[in-house]
Amino acid sequence: MRKLIWDTVKVFVIFIACTVIFYAGLQMMHKEYEQFHRYDPPEGPSVKVFELNESFIDRLNLFLRLGE
DSSP: OHHHHHHHHHHHHHHHHHHHHHHHHHHHHHHHHTTOOTTSOOOSSOOOOOOSOSOHHHHHHHHHHHTO
16 A cells, blocks of 8 residues: 555656746747747748739639638
């Protein structure tokens, strides 16, 4: 009985330690990416992939044809 309790305590301590390490890692990642500006304009040679020259009817026709 004593060995079962000791094994349970060891597993519980290891679980808590791993949880604390995982949480600390998440906090470090949050601090790293907190100041990351995702919506800055792109730098370098970028290509525009969406043209607004199409009419609404053309877009609707493409939508219905492709089934998206």
